[in-house]
Amino acid sequence: MASRLDRAMRGRVWKFGDSVDTNQLAGVASAKSMEDLRPHCLAGLRPEFPSQVKPGDILVAGTNFGAGSSRQSAVEVLQHMGIQALLAESVARIYFRNSMALAFPVFVAPGITRIVDDGQELEVDYATGVARNPVTGAEVRISKYPPSVERVFQAGGLANLIAQRLIEQGVNNESLAF
Amino acid sequence: MGMTVAEKILSRKNLAGTPVHAGDLIDCSIDGIMVHNSYRYVAAAYRKIGFPDGPPRVWDSEKICLMLEHFQPPASELMAVRNKEARQFARRVGLKHFYDTELGICHQMMFDYGHVRPGELIVGTDSHTLVYGALNAAGTGIGGEEAAYVVAFGELWFQVPETIKIVLKGSPRDYPMAKEIALTLAGLYGDDLAQYKAIEYTGSPIKELSLDSRMCLSCHGVEMGAKFAFFPADDVALEYLGDRTDVPFQVTAADADAEYVREIELNLDEVGFVVARPHRFDNVAPVEEVAGVKIDQALIGSCANGRFEDIEIAARMLRGNKVHPRVRFFIEPASWTVYRQCLDAGIIGPLIEAGAQLQAPGCWVCEAHGSVLADGEVCITSTTRNYRGRKGSRMAELYLGGPATVTAAAIAGEIVHPKEVYDGF
Numbered sequence: 001m002a003s004r005l006d007r008a009m010r011g012r013v014w015k016f017g018d019s020v021d022t023n024q025l026a027g028v029a030s031a032k033s034m035e036d037l038r039p040h041c042l043a044g045l046r047p048e049f050p051s052q053v054k055p056g057d058i059l060v061a062g063t064n065f066g067a068g069s070s071r072q073s074a075v076e077v078l079q080h081m082g083i084q085a086l087l088a089e090s091v092a093r094i095y096f097r098n099s100m101a102l103a104f105p106v107f108v109a110p111g112i113t114r115i116v117d118d119g120q121e122l123e124v125d126y127a128t129g130v131a132r133n134p135v136t137g138a139e140v141r142i143s144k145y146p147p148s149v150e151r152v153f154q155a156g157g158l159a160n161l162i163a164q165r166l167i168e169q170g171v172n173n174e175s176l177a178f
Numbered sequence: 179m180g181m182t183v184a185e186k187i188l189s190r191k192n193l194a195g196t197p198v199h200a201g202d203l204i205d206c207s208i209d210g211i212m213v214h215n216s217y218r219y220v221a222a223a224y225r226k227i228g229f230p231d232g233p234p235r236v237w238d239s240e241k242i243c244l245m246l247e248h249f250q251p252p253a254s255e256l257m258a259v260r261n262k263e264a265r266q267f268a269r270r271v272g273l274k275h276f277y278d279t280e281l282g283i284c285h286q287m288m289f290d291y292g293h294v295r296p297g298e299l300i301v302g303t304d305s306h307t308l309v310y311g312a313l314n315a316a317g318t319g320i321g322g323e324e325a326a327y328v329v330a331f332g333e334l335w336f337q338v339p340e341t342i343k344i345v346l347k348g349s350p351r352d353y354p355m356a357k358e359i360a361l362t363l364a365g366l367y368g369d370d371l372a373q374y375k376a377i378e379y380t381g382s383p384i385k386e387l388s389l390d391s392r393m394c395l396s397c398h399g400v401e402m403g404a405k406f407a408f409f410p411a412d413d414v415a416l417e418y419l420g421d422r423t424d425v426p427f428q429v430t431a432a433d434a435d436a437e438y439v440r441e442i443e444l445n446l447d448e449v450g451f452v453v454a455r456p457h458r459f460d461n462v463a464p465v466e467e468v469a470g471v472k473i474d475q476a477l478i479g480s481c482a483n484g485r486f487e488d489i490e491i492a493a494r495m496l497r498g499n500k501v502h503p504r505v506r507f508f509i510e511p512a513s514w515t516v517y518r519q520c521l522d523a524g525i526i527g528p529l530i531e532a533g534a535q536l537q538a539p540g541c542w543v544c545e546a547h548g549s550v551l552a553d554g555e556v557c558i559t560s561t562t563r564n565y566r567g568r569k570g571s572r573m574a575e576l577y578l579g580g581p582a583t584v585t586a587a588a589i590a591g592e593i594v595h596p597k598e599v600y601d602g603f
């Protein structure tokens with residue numbers, strides 16, 4: 001599900017370490033659907049995660065989140081679970097790009113792992129560029145997207161921009177015509 | 179201000195036509211795209227926007243290389259269905275470079291068949307697309323949704339990366355040591371040492387590094403977080419290209435006054451046999467420190483180390499030796515071209531005699547759906563990654579090593595220093 005950036009978020013934090021790789025997120029070769037991936041997502045690191053995660057939860061991680069494969073199912077499975085946003089000390093390159101194309105909010109937030117504990121609430125406000133722990137008041141800056149990527153979010157994902165550009169070029173289809 | 183290789187290539191590809199420097203956000207024209215089984219993500223993107231049969235048009239039917247190799251031969255009905263969907267797309271839009279039935283690794287076939295040229299900007303729906311840097315090309319991995327965009331328009335946005343210069347010193351050995359170089363760098367500087375950045379490999383030993391070794395190092399750029407990993411287009415590269423392509427290309431070298439964000443020096447004389455322990459690429463130790471770990475499986479293959487020199491060293495070490503009876507030793511050449519090299523060198527027969535299990539070319543030894551491990555099993559592999567669950571069970575242990583270290587373990591039944599089983603080191 002594509003997300004919007006113009007609303008402040010608040011959610012319960014699941015905290016992970018450094019170099020969480022795409023095999024942990026979406027490692028099942030035989031998966032036909034997100035429902036097949038879901039029971040295994042991050043279970044190698046925290047077995048309780050797939051059954052206890054709730055829509056609206058927020059992921060916080062260390063450096064190099066999403067290292068590994070180009071598979072975009074590693075982003076889609078978190079969207080499928082209803083994760084609102086991911087904040088990490090740093091994010092692996094392809095994972096970051098996939099999250100932008102799929103309009104899933106991922107923010108690089110140096111220091112984030114120091115201001116929030118697992119299970120605590122976190123507030124994230126893209127407009128002001130701040131992530132804040134409402135209990136302690138501690139906050140860190142979060143990354144901003146370039147305007148071109150903000151437009152991807154506004155469109156609800158890169159696929160919709162493909163559709164728009166195809167229409168501009170006169171390529172249409174029946175469902176888009178209505 | 180001088181320019182790095184990345185800055186030069188991206189300046190040429192910048193749609194705005196202006197020179198660019200590190201940090202700039204630009205839209206680029208793409209020279210080529212490689213799509214493998216992740217065509218399914220491309221198809222899914224188009225389904226979302228009302229095109230159930232996939233992309234209604236493509237930007238250039240000669241610049242899209244579609245290869246079904248990851249799912250060839252299909253090991254499940256699901257793979258067969260996905261291959262069929264890709265096949266229908268390729269035929270409908272008339273792709274010139276559609277590799278349907280051919281077994282092998284996409285990246286290796288991109289080299290074998292001349293789809294990689296110096297100075298080009300090539301994207302691929304596979305993280306190891308960086309390997310094209312071995313031929314001086316800006317190759318990098320993208321996801322399916324972005325591939326859907328490139329397939330239609332031949333363009334994509336980039337941030338021009340800063341560049342790390344890695345200066346090699348000393349002399350290469352007479353065995354393939356690229357894996358040891360990559361692991362040593364990751365062990366020293368971490369698996370995100372080049373996050374978002376380009377790498378330029380330089381230094382006097384490079385002229386003695388085979389293209390096979392360069393491909394291993396460029397491939398593993400992504401295990402260091404990099405966007406690109408370049409080698410110079412020197413005589414070795416140009417000789418390899420030979421008559422593989424008749425498309426003009428632009429050899430690209432950095433200016434003498436190019437700006438680098440960091441310089442790292444590595445003396446090859448000080449690089450020994452190392453392994454990455456479970457479950458991270460940068461969890462690196464000298465092989466002596468993990469000696470004695472019993473193994474169930476040993477693997478040579480993948481876009482990192484499935485080439486002739488990787489298999490040849492295994493053959494050299496197995497002469498007069500046997501694979502340990504407890505060990506499953508699978509060797510998977512990266513393509514039929516590589517397989518042919520092995521046949522021509524006469525090493526296939528002796529490898530089989532020695533107990534190695536030769537597989538048809540492909541990506542299977544590196545994937546979770548081939549040579550799968552059970553709980554508690556231990557594997558040493560020259561493939562790309564040792565992430566938890568990468569080869570089946572999350573309770574299995576994967577060690578990464580170069581082909582010599584893998585072969586030594588296959589012979590001894592446990593991780594040993596390669597000199598324990600072969601006196602050529």
